[in-house]
Amino acid sequence: MKHTRLTAALATAFATLAASPLAHAQNADRHFLGFRQAPGSGYEIATSDGRYLIKPYAANIVETTFVPANEEGKPRAASHAVVLQPGQVPVQVREDAARIVLATEGIMVTVEKSPFRIGYSYKGKPLVAEKHGYARADKLESIEFAVEGGEALYGAGSRAVGMNRRGYRFPLYNKASYGFGAHAEQMGYGIPMALSSKRYAIHFDNPQAGYLDLDSRKDGTLRFEAIGGPKTYQVVAGDDWAQIMDGTTRLTGRQPLPPRWAFGNFASRFGYHDEAETRAVVDKFIADGIPLDAVVLDLYWFGKTVKGTMGNLAWDRDSFPHAEKMMADFRQKGVQTVVITEPFILTTSKRWDEAAKQGVLATDKDGKPFTFDFYFGNTGLVDVFKPQARDWFWNIYKELKAGGVAGWWGDLGEPEMHPSEARHATGSADQVHNIYGHEWARMIHDGYARDYPAERPFILMRSGYSGSQRFGMIPWSGDVSRGWGGLQSQMEISLQMGMQGQAYMHSDLGGFAGPVLDDELYVRWLQYGVFQPVFRPHAQEDVAAEPVFREAKTKARARDAVRLRYAMLPYNYTIAFENSRSGMPMMRPMLFEEQDEEGAAGIASTYLWGPSFLVAPIVEPGATRKEIHFPNKGSTWFDFYDDQPHRGGITEIVTPVPGHIPTYVRAGAFVPLAKVVQSTRDYNTRALELHYWHDASVTSSSGQLYDDDGKTPDAYAAGKYELVRFSSRVDGGKLEIGLAPEAGAAYTASSHSFALKVHNVARKPRAVQADGKPLNYRWDAKRRLLEVSLPLLRDSSMQVAVTL
Known part of the structure; x- marks a missing residue:
């Protein structure tokens, strides 16, 4: 020092x-x-x-x-x-x-x-500044800070109360919120972190049960309260939000890239009852030409009934007699299988005696397995803090993986019921409750690192803690209601979680809870899902979650959303890579763009998808108008679908259309798009469209395309990757676009064929050249679009010059 x-x-x-x-x-x-x-x-x-x-x-x-x-x-x-x-x-x-x-x-x-x-x-x-600092009262220890009057406060994990969360005292006790809508103050993923519009974060390094009070008494006090534990906090500051994201994720860990198939479409419901039904669903996606990368099996894979079977954690051979063959057949079709697992071992399950005998469960004061009643039956709880319990649990995962399971859904991991009387290897239930899902994800992550070091795990869980992202945990917002209120809260939840390091927070597309058949809501939710981290419709089975079972017009619009999701894979995979390197979330709040504008602090209804897209989901039925704020005075944003320009620093009213949600692209943006494939198994970046939005106000810009094999952990560090860096420069009536390939030392680079599409070209160019050689081109006067097929990009850079 x-x-x-x-x-x-x-x-x-x-x-x-x-x-x-x-x-x-x-x-x-x-x-x-x-x-x-x-x-x-x-x-x-x-x-x-x-x-x-x-x-x-x-x-x-x-x-x-x-x-x-x-x-x-x-x-x-x-x-x-x-x-x-x-x-x-x-x-x-x-x-x-x-x-x-x-x-x-x-x-x-x-x-x-x-x-x-x-x-x-x-x-x-x-x-x-600390206000009264440390204190103890009413069985809670606290650390108190003074905050200024104009500060907006964010954080506390997954909540739905509005972007500025100042004025609330949030329980720090992970708890499911079944059927929530537009407002939910306590949910499955709490994080003891507060962030301020003054561009700093305070992370309270203590997982024990308590509260995060963001000035609920309106006396200028930010207060962390806990039943015990360390009185430690970290302050992270920065010149801008990118520096704060970098700092907080350096502090608690960066999210590794998941397997590439995680960016595709999922078939999921509560639930598929047997093998024949599951096969029929996968085949119907393929027959209907709707891309699909994964099928998710809810609890019927291990039991015929909802109650009484949880904890079996083995295939019900009556319902799934040839599960291994089924999963192998799916893999041949480019579809991965994900199964649900829970940490509850019911006393009526087939594994109860084994779990009790091997001492892998939380205990009572006498050291016996602690049992209690909840919705699914009388149960014990796996003690993931105990080494032999982790080994026991992990061996079950290994056996299932050997049979063909490709991904894991960890449900009820708050844990959903966790009586205070339960005791774990490292503390009481209330002392370890908030890190239960965190340690469960760590167990799977560490198991892969040890036993399958060449594979990226897929870990879907609804509950975790600060830093769970470094284990590859992919959180979702829980059992949201199938209603417009449920959709309205999702942007805020994902944006705030991304600010806290959890960049993959997403929702059950279409809504989960309630037998609601609302085709407009379903379509609008899926259209939003194109621009959220994971595209996974999921719902109770009373009304189909899968687009293949919706009426024709709804299916057609859902298919369009899914196909756009696949077309955007090069861009989406690149911004996910950027998140793994810098901590910048894929979904970014408006305040990241206009960090000194007071009005931006509360906007969640419009957000950025990566650095280039501005997205405004339609979250009200029958909407005939949508208010959109275009950030950055002096900038230009182009409609993604018709190229109409919009000036930055202006709030406009636009008219929504049924076929898509309002989506805009920043002037100077490079967006690579791919040919739509049935599964990411068939995806590659050898032939892409490269879109560039030209505007006289942008004299230079940059972008990139990242690719790897989609499965190697930390492929970038291993040198198993390739990058193409894009650049633009406008000078003297000439637009120059550069493409510079780079390959890792352990990667064999492929040749790339780019169909360059330059938007907003007002007049027919006088010439288009690549490295000084003339190129044929097409200019569409009505669309103001220049289209050029570029020569193959191999090992050397290429310079394209457009004489305007």
Whole structure:
């Protein structure tokens, strides 16, 4: 740890902080006693009731821990969330009679000695300060911060209350919300993280049950409360939201790319009862020409009834007599099989005696298997915190995988019922409840890394914790109602989860709960699904979730949505790759674009899909108008379907059409599109359309196409990938488009054939050349579209020049 004296610039920054309203966030009951550089990395501040440990992880990430005096000497629990190691961060230190200042190039921590106060600033801008800091009352321990009046607050995991979540006290206790609609304050995936419109995040590194209070008392207080556990938090700041996404996902881990088939279409319902029914559904997708990559089997695969069979975790051979042959046949058709698993082992299940005898279940106070009643029957719960339980559970997965299962659906993993009296290997039910799904996903992830190191796992779960993304967990929003309110909440849920590192949050397309037949709602939900991370219609079987069973007009529009999803695979896979490298989510809120515009803070109904698309789902029945804000004054956005331009910085009313939702592309964007295939098994990037939206206001831009084999874990790091980087430059009446291929050291690059389509070309070009050689081209005056078939792109870069 390096430390130097405070520079004049940082002294000025401190003066700015001292003048901030946050300077009044003080605790007169806590008294400063001493300061020293701690052994190893970090700094220690002694107070009258304990000590603070302050540890920089990076110039924009700092961790603070308070250890109460009565907890001295107790071992500190390892973090379940944080994977970043503290770095050798240069820190400038100043101490005088009044204060201590610890300053990196970004974050500055200021400790006022009397009254005692800790505040944080970033590059001279005050961020947040402890208000009363640590306290204990009403069986809850808390850490309190002062927030300023104009701040919008985000975070707390999966909720549906509006983008600005300030004013709510959220339970930090993962709990399913069956049949939720437009509003839901408690759901299956809580995260102890708050983010601010001032561009900082506070992550509370404690999984125990509690609350995250985002100023519910309207007194300018942000409060984390828990029944116990570490008093540790990390502050992450940045110049922009991209830097905050980078910081929070460096802190808690990045989401690896899932298998490529995960970006295709899923056939799913609650549920397929037998082998004949499942085969018929897959065959109908193929016969109807609707692309399909996976079929998902709900709980009937292991039992004929909903109740009484959970925990069998083996094929019901009456209903699925040839399951292995069925899955092999599906694979030949390019369709993968995903099965549901739950952590509940019913006392009536075929595995109860085995589980009880082997000691793999949560226990009561006497060490016996803890049993309780819930909807599905009398049950025990697998103790995923116990090594022998993880081994037992994982061996079941291995056996199923050997038979042909390709992906895992982990359901009810909050756990859905988890009595406080239950005891686990590492703590009580309430102490470990919020990390149950996290550890379950870790078990599968680690099992693949150990036993199937050449494969990417597919892990679909509805409950997790900070950092679950690094295990490849793909969360969904739960049992949403089949109604317009259910659709209306989905953008917010996914956008907020993406801000917290969980970029693959998605919904049961069409809605799950209730026997509602609403074709307009179904189509609009699937049209939105094209621009969300996972395309998976799923519902109770009273009304079909699969498009192949809907009436003709609805099926046709659903087919269009699915086919567009497959056409966009090159773009979607590339933005998923970018997420794995930078933490930037695929679904991005408007505030990422207009981070200093107050109005952007609350917008969820319009969002960005990757860097290039602006999407405005239709979420009301019979909508004849849609208000859309086009961000970035001075920019231009083009309608994806008819190329009509729209100016940035303007809010417009547009007229929706039945065939698609309003979708726009940023001027200067490169969007590669593929030929539609029946399954991603048949997908490749050797022949693509490359769309570019030209506009005089964009003098230069860039984009890229990423590809790999779709299955190798961290193919980029392994050198098993290829990239094509795109660039544009407009100068002197000439548009130049560059294509630069790059292949990893362990990858055999393929040749690429691009059909270049340049939009918004007002006049017929005088010439089009590639590397100085003339090319034939077609210019459509009505559509203002230039079309050029480019020469094969091999190992060398190509420069296309369009003389306008």
